[in-house]
Amino acid sequence: MKSSRLLGNKAKLITVLWLLLSCGFLANTLVSYFVSREAIRESIVATELPLTSDNVYSEIQKDLVRPILISSMMSRDTFLRDWVMGGERDIGQMTRYLKEVMSHYGTFTAFFVSEATRNYYQAGGLLKQVSPDEARDVWYFRVRDMEKPYEINVDPDLANRDKLTIFINYRVFDYDHRFIGATGVGLNVDAVVNLIDDYQQRYGRGIYFVDTGGRIVVAGRQGIAGEGASHATIREIEGLREQADAILRAGRGTYEYLREGHRHFLNARHIPELNWHLFVVKQEDGALAELQRTLYINLALCASITLLVLLLVYLAIGRYQRRLEAMATTDNLTGLANRHALELLLDQGTRESTRLGTPMSAIMLDIDRFKELNDSRGHLAGDRVLQQVAELLRGGVRNSDIASRWGGEEFLVILKNTRLPAAADVANALRARIEKARPEIDGSPVTLTISAGVATYRAGESKESFIARADALLYQAKQEGRNRVCSEPYEGNVVDG
Secondary structure, three states, X not given: XXXXXXXXXXXXXXXXHHHHHHHHHHHHHHHHHHHHHHHHHHHHHHOOOOOOHHHHHHHHHHHOOHHHHHHHHHHOOHHHHHHHHOOOOOHHHHHHHHHXXXXXXXXXXXXXXXXXXOEEEEOOEEEXXXXXXXXXXXXXXXXXXXXXXXXXXXXXXXXXXXXXXXXXXXXXXXXXOOEEEEEEEEEEHHHHHHHHHHHHHHHOOEEEEEEOOOEEEEEEOOEOOOOOEOOOEHHHOOOOOOOHHXXXXXXXXXXXXXXXXXXXXXXXXXXXXXXXXXXXXXXXXXXXXXXXXXXXXXXXXXHHHHXXXXXXXXXXXXXXXXXXHHHHHEOOOOOOEOHHHHHHHXXXXXXXXXXXXXXXXXXXXXXXXXXXXXXXXXXXXHHHHHHHHHHHXXXXXXXXXXXXXXXXXXXXXXXXXXXXXXXXXXXXXXXXXXXXXXXXXXXXXXXXXXXXXXXXXXXXXXXXXXXXXXXXXXXXXXXXXXXXXXXXXXXXXXXXO
16 A cells, blocks of 8 residues: 555656646747747748859869869879870889879779770779770770760779769870870769768758759759659659759759749759759748757757656656665665565465475574674674674575574575475575684684574464474574574484584
C-alpha cells in the first residue's frame, strides 16, 4: 500500500510538471512564431531582398571556374610539353608534377594522356592506355578531334574508385601547334554539391546548373531548389517546361512560374567558361517555410527540454525512493540486509521451498569473544570488526545467497537451493576465511574467529522454528569451545577449527 501510494504521488507530480512545462513552452513558441511571421510577411512585401545571380556568379568564379584556369595553365606548361616531346622517359617526373598540381591547387585529381603512347598518367602513376574501342576512353578521342580548346564533362574517375567527377579536359599542343595529348584536373561532384549546398545555405535560395540542352548537370543534395525534388531536365519541372526553350535561348533573364501552388522566381544566366546555365530560384513563401522549420525545431527543443527535465525529476525521485528503501532494508553499519529485510526474504524463501520442494539452509554465526574486543579496543574498533566480517561474508557467498546482520555481533546467511552438507561446507569456508583474514585494528592485526550453527529448512515449518534451530546449533558450537561449526545430524556433524 505504501509503495503504491508513493508511485501514485510520483505519477501525479510528473504529470503536473509535464503540463506546466508543456503549456509554458508551447505558449511562448507560438507567440514568437506568429509575431515573426507577420514581420517577415511585411518584409517580403515591402523590402524584397532577392539573391542576384551576380553574387552567386562571383562565388562560382572563385570555386568552379578556377579548375578551368588550372587546366589551361597545365596545357601550356613547358615542363609537360618538353617531357612529352622528350620521349616520356621518366614516368616519376610526370607523377610528381601531377601530385604537385593536386597538392598546390587542392584538386580532386590531375591527369595527362599522351597522343604518342596513348598512356594515361595520373598522380598514382601510369593508369592505363586509352583505346578507341574502350567506351570509357571515348572522351579522349572526342577531345582530340574537337576544335574548342577544352571541354567539361562528368564521368566516373577510374583512378578514384569510379567516383563521379567533373573533368576539365584541355588539349595540349607542342611548340609547332601539333596536338600531343590532353591534360586537366577533376573536381569531385560531391565537392561541387557541397559548394551548392553551401551557397543555398548562405543565400537561402535554390541553386543548380543546367547544360545547353536543358539537362540538370549538378544540383544540391536537397534537389533542384532545395525542395527535395529530383529531375533530369528542366522540362520535367512543373511550370518551367513551357518556358525551358526560351530560357535556354535567352542566356539570361528573370522568370516566374507556379509549382505545386507556390510561386517561384527564377534568375538564369549563361556561364561561358563552363558552358552551363546557372539557375537561382527563390520561392515566394520560402522565408515562411524557413520560419515554420524554425517553429518545428523550437517545438522539438521544447519537447526535448521538457522530457529531459521530467527524466531528471523522475530519476531524482527514484533515487531518493531507492535510498529510503535501502535505509529501511539495509544495516547502516555493515551494509548487509537488516533483520526487517531478512524477515521478508525468509517469508518468500520458505514459501518457495515448501511449494517447489527445493532445499534451503541457514548459517547462524557469531564473532567469538567480541565483547572482550569491544571492551579492550573500544566501540569504534568493534564497529570496524563488524564491517570487516560483513565484507568477508559478502565475498564468501554467492550472489543468490542472503547475508544479513541478525543483531549485535550475530550474522545470518540464507543459502537457497543448498542442502545441509553443502551448507556446512560453506560455513566452514567462512570460518576459515575470517580466521585467516587477521584484519588490522589501529595498526595491529587481530585474530578473529567465529562460531556457527547450520540448519536446513523442513517443509511446512515456520521461519521462526527454522532460525531457532540454527541459533541452538550456534549456542552448541559456543559451548563446545568456539571457532567451530555445528550442524544438524549428518556425517561430520561437528567440524573443529
